[in-house]
Structures are given as structure tokens and as C-alpha cells.
Amino acid sequence: MEQPVDIEKQHSDKDKQPAENDEKQTSPVVSEDPFLVKFAAPIDLENPQNWPATRKWAVTSVLSATGFNRIMVSTIMAPALSTIGSELHMSNIESVMAMSVYLLATAFGPLLIGPLSEVYGRKPMLHATNIWFLGWNIVCGFANSKGLLISARFLAGFGASAIYALAGGVLGDVWPPEQRGTSLGMYIMIPILGSACGPIIGAFIIQTTTWRWIFWSTSIIQAAMVVMSLLVFKETHAPTILKKRAKHFRKTTGNESYYTEVERLDVGRSMSGIIRNSLTRPIRMLMFHPIVQVQALMSGFSYGILYLVLSTFSDLWTNQYHESISISGLHYIAICLGEIIGCVIGGPLIDYSFRRLKRRTDGVALPEFRVPIMIPAYILGPLGLFMYGWAADKLVQWVVVDIGVAILAFGMQIGDTALQAYVIDSYPGYTSSASAATQFLRSLAAFGFPLFAPKMYEVLGYGWGNSTLAFVGLAIGIPAPLLIWAYGPKLRAKAQSSH
Template identity: 25%
Template sequence: MQSFLQYRRLRSRVATRLAIETHPPADDLKNEPTKDTDNVVASNGDDSTDARNWSPFHRGRVFALVWLLVFSQGWVSTCDSRVAKPASEFFHVSETAESVTTAVFFIGIALGALLAGPLSETVGRNPVYLISTFVLLAFTLGSSFAPNYGALVALRFLSGLASSPTLSIYGGTLADLFTEKERRSHWPIFAAGPLLGPVLAPVAGGFIAERIDWRWTLWIGLAFASVVWMMALAFLPETFSPVLLQYKARHLRGLTDNDDFVAPTEVQGDGLAKRLLTNFSRPITFFSSELIIILLGFYLILIFVINFSFLNGLDFIFTDTYGISTGVASLAFVSITVGVLIDILITPLYTRLCRRVLRQKCRAFNSIPPELSLIRAAIGAPFLPVSLFWLGWTNYSDINPASGYVATIFFGYALSAIFISSYQYIIDSYETYSGSALASITMARYIFSAGLVVATRPMYQGIGVQFVMTIMGTLALMLVPVPWLLIRYGDRVRARSKFASEVADA
């Protein structure tokens, strides 16, 4: 609805501009011979085809709507993850088999990520958000009434496939709306959506499954996501500038009867199918050839694999060790949330530290190199192995369970610091291509997470909490230098990157 009104308003603005500009009248323009590049449409000053020119209120509204979309769909992704026992009893399968429903949701997200970013860079963000979310609602409704285990697995996979676009391209929307300087203050708040949704849903799900019925975890998630979708349908506009320029070029062609007006993406004359094919290859290209994506991708894979392993691992860490209920064990996710919020609340301290570093280098704050975004990750990285070793080595029945809850606070802090910093660096480095860059990472981390969700129970049963946490802590320790290496050498890496160097030269 909002994008349709936006399209109509843009036509009105284009018509007004044509009427007041001093170039030859439309009748002359349509007969005037031009070169291919003479009438390439571009944003002009305060042109509304660049979302960064919109009013702060308008951009803030879009910011809030996309945040809610991401939060609600993150919630739906894990809302049934803590119902293994009642759901497995209902379908007469093992708890490990029941965890496959969460795993296939993640696989759906991973596969959909191959299409999500490129599709949004071809047809625009708005239709991708709205159509995919509607499909997600339909499949989630079907999941809640699944008559058997096979149907539930299939429907949860399709739900994950439908949620993938929103969970993959939101970083691109942020790049559409804000300048690099503005993103430094907005991104930490924005990033709370994809972090907190999957973390808080298991808390509610654990208690809902105990007190009401396991299907209610899906129904409540469905109701929440439906309300957010209706808000987005009414108020969410298109933000991707190349698509808005296509709108503008289309209006100019119609108003002047001059078919020479083209958007930059139309200059080569490629059809929609060819542009889609070109864009679909980007996520694979990014993860196979972009060193920044490879390094930060593996780091993000690790922290999300660990985080999602807690969906089943908490039963062993807290329920089996201390004999507490599933709902109370799920409170560890509240501790993770506390750690995330601590990291977000101390954002001004990171900003102050960046200013100090820049003053030492005699540079202005508005010309901050993307690498300084990684200071946050560099500070938070050591807390990841510390929290995992702490959680594992204090997991004994004669040690107060409060120790484990405190350890997960530090894990939440490290999770947030690494995630926010890495994504901000990728968005700043790739800007227009950030949708595909982030989609490539989304694909990889959800594939690995899906595998570990299923393997978690056998792994904890086979080698115990202490060894599992030691292995994960050791891997985390090995990756601690990654942010520091990129802070030191990231500018050289970006200079050798086809996509990052193109953004830097723009």
C-alpha cells in the first residue's frame, strides 16, 4: 500500500519538476536525439529517490517497521525450540528427531538467503519483505495445525524459506536509509532485533509449553508476526535507490514520450531475468572470494552455532545438572539478553574511544575508516572464550547454578559485540552490495547452526557439558585475533576487493 502511494507521489514530483525546469518542453524532448548516457536518471540533491534524503521522522518510521519485522520473524524461528519433550510425545518421535523441526527452519533460511539479497537488489526491498512475510504467516499457521511429524517438518522448512528474506536483507535497508556516520549510532539499536528475537522466544516458549500447550508457542508467534506484517503493509515504503530511480525513469518516459530516459541499472539493456541471474551469483561470490566475508563469516558462524546450540543444550547444562524445569532453564536466554543490552547501552563509550583514536591520527570523525567499527568486536572477543570456559568448568551440581547464568551474560555481551561490529563493518565496506554480502553470511551461519541443533543432544550426551564447552571455547579463542587483524590490514583487503573498492571510489 505505502509503496504504491510512494510510486504515485514520485510521479507527481517528477511532473512538477518537468513543469518548472528550464530545459526544452516535453514535446521537444521526445523528438530530441540523445546518446545512451544523456538521459540516465540520477538522484538530484534532495531527490526522494534517495532514502537518505527523507525526513528523520520518515526514516525513523521505516527503521522501526523493519526492526519489528526482523524481531518478529526471529521470534518465530525459535518459538517452538524449547518444546522438544511435549512435541516429541505428541508425534511419538525422539526429542532429537523433534529438534529437526528447528533445524529445517534454519536450512530454509540458509537456502532462501541465496535469493533474498539479490532479489531485493533487483525488484526492491518492499515487495520482498511483504510477500515473503505473508508466505511465512501462511506456513506458520499450517505448522501449528500439522497433523503429523512429517507435515510439521515440511511446513517448518517452508516457513524458514519464507522468513529468509527479512532475516537476510535488513542490513541493506539500513544502508539505504542512513549515511555511514548515522549508521554508527543507529546500527546497534537496529541489530538488537535479530539478536533478541531468537533469544527471547525460547524463554516464552519454555513456559508456554509447560503451562498451556506446545502449539500455543506457534500461535502466539503467528499473532505477533501478523500484526507487524499488517503495519508494514500499510506504512513500509521502498528504500532501495536503484529501484526508485527505475520508478523515476518510468515516469519520465511516460510524461515526455521519450524512451531514452533510463535508470542506471537499465543502461546495459539487461532484462529482468539476466539481472536476477547476475545478482543471484553474488552471495556465492562473496563467501568464496571476499576475504572480509570469509573471516567475519566464520566468526559469526561460530557465535551463532554456539547460541543456537543452547536451544537444546540448556536441558543438559541446567535441567540435568540441577534438576530445574525447562522454563527456568530457559531463563539463561534472559541472561544472554542482559549481556546484549549491556553492549548496546555502552555504545557511547565505543564512540568516544573511536574519537580518541581519530584525534591521535588527526582525522575528522565524519571520515572514520570502516575498520574502527571493529573496535567493539576486538574488545568483546575475549569474553566469548572466557564465558564458555566458565560455563563448562563450573557446571557441577555442587556449584550454584547462578554461576552459569552469570557466564551467559558475558556470552550475550560477546555475541552482541561481535555481531554488531562485524555487520556494521560489512555494511560500511559494501554499502549497495551489503544485501548480498550479508545474505552470504546468513546462508552459511544457518546451515552450520541447523546441523548443530540436531547434533547438540547426542554431543552433550556423548562427551558431557564440560568437554562441549571446552571445544567451543577453544575455537572461540583461536578467532580472537580476527578483529585485530582486520583493524590493522582491513584497508588493504578492501582495496583488493572488487565490490568494496567500487564503493570506496564512489
């Protein structure tokens, strides 16, 4: 697949970067064509891959912090559903819908936000969606009808979805493949904790004050995130940076001949045509790129399982173990611990495996080097699901249930991190669009799985209900990585151009 810009490879010694105030490079010429604007060799410090580690971690931390709040809002309603339903006269399905519709919006938002970030840059998309999400989350807190609450939740979710589209793109912009697992693990750890911490925080809010503070408190946090993003986040999208550089050269020299690789590809296209082509890119990837299809299936199932567990875990403890709402929320700590350990161990492990396989191929790096970590991770997840289901079904001591769900979270976390690193490696020029394509199925699964979960557990019980899901997980999680390992290079070579 043709890349939109030929970015220079990052040098291995990244800790010996010049000071940030020495960053400016003025030479537009790094190729035979003196008017083709590219990053100057050997090291151009405006190239995000060459940024000092402090700046890289700064933009990564901003995304991670904003992602925590946006994802926490997706689950923080769980313990309050019955209270909200009673006050706003909602049925059980309607109250679950009020929580899940947020996730439905995250299926469609990235399809718009991801491609636009590849046209206008990551920075304006992050700032705009931060403010959009803040506004509609505040509206949720003042909702006085079920229609307004559900509508405001959908629109808030649309703004929150930017994190799914932008994260992979930004991390691919600034981190080299050898550090991708660690950076992904550290980035994902904070947002994914939001999904597990949400019910814990929501349970204590609902017991001490009105449910409206669920939205007002998270809006206060989001306002702080808006300020932090405006102050800290820098543009990371290389083609956008180069376009600004080319525009500067055209303006200062009076010579309109300067251009970038992306601008050359877009010659003859109108701006509306460029935007239309970009907006259709995630769907084209999902339809015609087998790599994206396999990744979407695997990560979609894992994400659906995660939200199924998150949405039903509190009911297990209140209905089967007869615990209070606040105490039932503490069991979500088990999910948090599984995810934290998965991030801390998984990221470095993925990088270690990648570097080891790269040495075996005399320095040739392939995205498929992420696969060996996926297989044991996607086996471990279903084993945790088996343990959680049958322990809950037989009302075994609560610690056994929590260990099972921690193992489930641990396995899914490592597998999904390796899978996301694989997609970033496979689509370095269009990571946001590829992420948007896979997020579409992930969000639909997260929206749909909680809807059938209560009926499934009612009919099958926790034992056979979770076992059924675990068998499906094994049926997907073992063959899919083997397929990628065996046929990944051929599938990537046959993928249609996405520009």
C-alpha cells in the same frame, strides 16, 4: 568495486530536515549528462539517506518488530521438543530436526531474497515473505505428522529468512556510517531478544496449554506485523527509487533517453540475465571476496554458539539442577540481559570509535574503523563461555552460570554488531547480497551446532565441552580482526566486481 548508483553523501545536520510533505523533487539532472537520473543536489528528500529521522526509525522499527517474531519462532519450540516428539512419534534427533530445519532454511532463503531485493526493491520482498511465513507457520500449528511439521517448518523458515537479507540492506540504505553502529544496535536488540525470549514463552505455553499454541500465537503476532509493514514500510533501495523516477520522466516527457546508473550497467542484458546475475552474486561474493569469507567465518561461529546454548540451556537446568520446565525457561533472561546491554552499549561505542578514528585521518572514513571494538568483544565472549561451562560442570550456584552466559551474549553481541557494520561499509551497493552470503554460513552453523551439542556434553561435560568451543572462539576471534585491520583495504581493492 563499482557502485550501482552514485548517491549523494548525507549532510551532517540531519535533525534540520524539511517537513515530509515538502519532499517531492522534480529535477532529474544532477550531472553533466542531462538524461542520467540521480538524486538532485544538494539535498534530495527522496534519497533515503536524507529522510527525516522519524521515517528512518519507522522503517527500522518495522524490520526490528518483524524480525523479533521471525527469530523467536526459531527457538520457541525448544522446551516443547519432548512433548511434540511424543505426540507425533518422533525420535530425539527428529524432534531436534523439527526445530533446527527452520534455521537450515534461513541459510538458503537469503540467497534468493537478498539479490531479488536489489532488482525489485526491499518493499515487495518484505511484504511477500511476511505473508509466506505467516501461512506456513499456521500450517505448523495444525501438523498431524512429523513429516508435515518438518516440511512446514522448513518453508516457514524460508520466508522468515528475509529479515537476514533485508535488514543490512535497509539499514545501509537509510543510515550514514556515523550513525550505523547505533542504528544497528537498536535494530538488532529486538530481533535477537526473540531468540532468547522464545524458550521462555514456549515453556509457559507448554505448561498451560497445547504445544500447537506455540505456532498459533506467533501467527497472530505475525498477522499484526503484516498489517503494520503494509502501512508503515517505505521503499529504501536507492536504485529502485531512481528507476521509478526515470520511468516517470520517460512517461511524462515522452523521451526514452532518461536512464539510471544501474540501467546503464545492465544495457544489453535481458531481464532473465539480470536476475540470473543477481541470484549468483551472493555465492560469487562468498567464493571470491575475502572480506565476506572472514566475516562469514566469524559471525557463523558466534551464531552457532548462540544456538547451541539456546538449544541446550533448558536441559542443563532440568537435568542437572532439577528445576521445572517453566523455571528453567527463566534462566534465558540472562541471555536477554547480556544481549540488551550489548546493544545499548555497543552501538554508541562503535560509532564513537568510528568518529574518533575518522577525525585522526582528517575526515577520511574507512570500514576498518569498526575493527578496534571487535577484538575485546571476541575475547570477552569466550571468557563468558569458560565461566558458564565450568560453573555448570561443578554445579555451582545458578547465578554464576547465568552471569557467565550473560557475559558470553554481551561479548558476541558487540562483536557481531561491529562486524555487520563493517560489511555494510564495505559493500554499500550490495549489502543484501553480502549479508545473504554471510548468513548462509551463519544459518548452517545455527542448524548444525545444536545437533552435536548433546553428545559433546555427554562425552566432555559442560566444563571441557564449553572450554573447547571457547578455545576455538579465541583462535578465530583474535587473528581475524587483526587480519582485517592490516589487510582490509587491500582485500577490498582486489575484490572482483559484484555487478
